[in-house]
Amino acid sequence: MKLLRSWNPSNLWGDCCNGVISRGFKEMFYSTQTLTNDSLYKRISVAGDPRVSMLPILDQWVEGGRTVDRSEIKTIINFLRKFKRFKHALQLSEWMSRRWNLDPSPGDIAVQLDLVLKVHGLESAEKYFRDIPDSLKTFHVYRALLICYANEKSLGKAEAIMQKMTEFRMLRNSLPYNVMLNLYSKLGNQEKFDALIQEMEEKGISWDTSTLHIRLNKYAAVSDINGMEKLLSQMEDKSQFTTDWNAYITAANGYLKAGLAKQSLEMLKKSEQHIDDKRRGFAYEMLLTLYASLGNKDELNRIWNLYKKMGKVYNRGYFRMISSLIKLSDLNGAENMLMEWESRNTSFDFDIPNLLINAYCKKGLLEKAEAYISRAIERGNEPTTGTYDRLATAYHKNKQIEKAVEAMKKAIQANRRGWELNCVTLTACVEYLKKNGDIELAEEFMRLLPKNGR
Structure with a gap:
């Protein structure tokens, strides 16, 4: 049975994912450097809209006489997964299976199971698992299903899979136990957490570094x-x-x-004494946040200078540094850092200036927030829903309800990217619109309350 090819692509790919390319993935390809070499990797990376299929890109690449290596496709799939482009990763996985006309390995199935969950939900993932031949339901596949249940916080189903794995004598290392320990921890179930630790000790299951963490x-x-x-x-x-x-x-x-x-x-x-080169950038980003939480600006600046010496300053680094300066109430420093980011980075991400806009709004510095938004629009950068939602909330707080309504209109029209509108502000806007006889717009706002209120 050609398992990965047994799925109907029209059913698999659907339109269940919306949004744009993730900030992290953009940073990987658009920091202060510009890509010059054409590659399949680059073509897929820049095509970030999940509503757009990757199939034409793959087909055009092959039709152009270029070679495609399975290991290259797997590498791209892994990066797509890492940066949450699950729909595209699923498309590449399916395309790879069809192209090489091979039965999948247990590892391929485990990846596919995870992607089906991410794109289509738990019910589809369970159906996928049921269709897998018993001969291919190895430890890796069962563990993948266990992770699916853990991600969905389906405790009963996760425990049932652990029982199955016990019956099949698959619980020989700490990996499945770590999944359950994480789940119990997230659910706040201390009793079961402790019981599982004791079970590991009794069964002689060695703790690995993940267990200890x-x-x-x-x-x-x-x-x-x-x-x-x-x-x-x-x-x-x-x-x-x-x-x-x-x-x-x-x-x-x-x-x-x-x-x-x-x-x-x-x-x-x-x-700091244990940071290795492979994770140095990410470690410095964590340290920026923690030194700011301790209120230690000297250490914050020291880490930032070390970070910059690495030679690559990504959006996420500026995001951490600007948010840290704001946490330390250093708005001037945050403004200067934002100016530096704008001068050095070719990838504009509104989430970064939104940090400062939010700080302005909280402090009642609405003119500064308005000025930045206007300048950004003039430069061709479109504010997000979060930008206008923050502004609307600040207007409401400062009793400028008419401006709040206008900002909320723009928030609804902008790219939402999963943003949840402020329920209090939205409700105030609805009441204002009703009072002033704009029933149609009030009803439009009201439809957003159950889904987006917070």
Whole structure:
């Protein structure tokens, strides 16, 4: 049975995903550098609208006499998944299966199962799983289904799959246990979390680094400082485990939540000693946020300078730095950083200036917010729903309800990108419109309340 080809593409691809290319994926290809070499990777990366099929791009590439390698397609699929372009990843996976006319490996099936869940939901993922021949339902496939249930927080179904895996003697390592530990942690089920840890001990299931990180996160989340310190000491025993920078970041968060700033700072310093080159950029971005949370501007600037020395400054870095400066109430610094970003980055993402616009709105600096939005529009940059929603809320707060209504109109017309409109502001606009006899617009606003209210 050619499993991946058994799906009808018209059913698989649908129009269930909306939006635009993710910020993270744009950053990968549009930082301060400009791409010059043509490649299939580049063509797919820039075609970010999920409503547009990738099939014409793939077909045109092949028709042009260019070669396509399976490993290249798999690499692109992995990056698409990483940056949440699931619909396109599913299209590439299906196309790859048809082109090479091969039965999928368990790993291919696991990826496909995850993509079907992301694009079509749990019911479709379950149907996909049922259609898999028993001979191909390996550990990897069952674990993929377990992850599907965990992602959907379907506790009963996840536990049932764990039971199946027990019956099939698939629970020989910590990987499925880690999935369940994460789920119990998210659901706040301490009793089952502890019971599963005990089960692992009784069955001799070795804890890997992920298991330890999950436990450390759990201790930090509930401010169990004693438990966190004991486990961290265990992780620092080099004869058993390797402690990485993220473990110390987690501990720093735990101390910060418990109000222990000195200990939190010590953990951040330790984390810096364990950063490897592969994750250095992401680690610095985390450190920017945490040093700002500690109110330590000197350390914030030090990390930012180290980050810039890496040679690549992505949108997400500027996003972290600007938000950190705002957290420290340094609006002048945030404005200067925004100007630097605008001068150096070729990919304009309104989420970055929205940080400062939101700060202006909260402080009642509406003229500054209006001025920036006007300049952005003049430069051809379209504000998002979030931009206008923040502005509408500020107008409402400052008793400028007519302006709030106009801003809310623009918020509805703009690119929403999953943004939920402010329920209080939207309700106030509805009441104003009703009072002034604009029933049609009031009803249009009201239709958005159940879905978008917060």
